[in-house]
Amino acid sequence: MVEKRVREVVAGVAQMTGAKIDLSYEPGYPVVVNHARQTDFAIQVAKEVAGDVNVQEMPPLMGGEDFAYMLEQRPGAFIFCGNGDSAGLQSSRLQFRRRRDRLWHVVLDQAGREHAGRVNRFI
Numbered sequence: 001m002v003e004k005r006v007r008e009v010v011a012g013v014a015q016m017t018g019a020k021i022d023l024s025y026e027p028g029y030p031v032v033v034n035h036a037r038q039t040d041f042a043i044q045v046a047k048e049v050a051g052d053v054n055v056q057e058m059p060p061l062m063g064g065e066d067f068a069y070m071l072e073q074r075p076g077a078f079i080f081c082g083n084g085d086s087a088g089l090q091s092s093r094l095q096f097r098r099r100r101d102r103l104w105h106v107v108l109d110q111a112g113r114e115h116a117g118r119v120n121r122f123i
Contacts, residue, residue, distance in 0.1 A: 003027065029064035035075040042077040 003025050014021040046055045058080055067078050 029066065030068045030072060032065050032068040032078050033071055034077045035071070038075050039077040039079075042079050046079070 006025060007023060010021050010023050013019070043055060065078060067076075070076060071078065
């Protein structure tokens with residue numbers, strides 16, 4: 001759909017200006033589309049682990065994510081896990097040195113262990 005519209009706009013610009021435009025369109029990553037049931041489940045577990053006040057809904061974002069391919073094949077939810085005011089999770093500057101960072105690491109581990117059975121039953 002996007003490619004079709006881009007080609008229409010380019011053709012219109014070429015016609016208006018008398019130019020010849022060769023368009024090479026290469027699609028990138030698909031759109032990340034969370035599934036409602038899995039997203040609700042992830043929110044519920046996150047609130048149980050981190051507390052209601054620490055779980056926030058993210059506004060839609062533009063960007064590429066390879067997990068989108070997974071969500072095309074299976075229902076699921078792409079979520080962000082915050083790490084406070086430290087470097088981003090995929091940054092080479094991220095270091096789990098501070099007590100809070102180590103605590104977060106422990107919380108993630110505990111959450112995974114406690115909720116693995118729930119996830120298997122959910123699936």
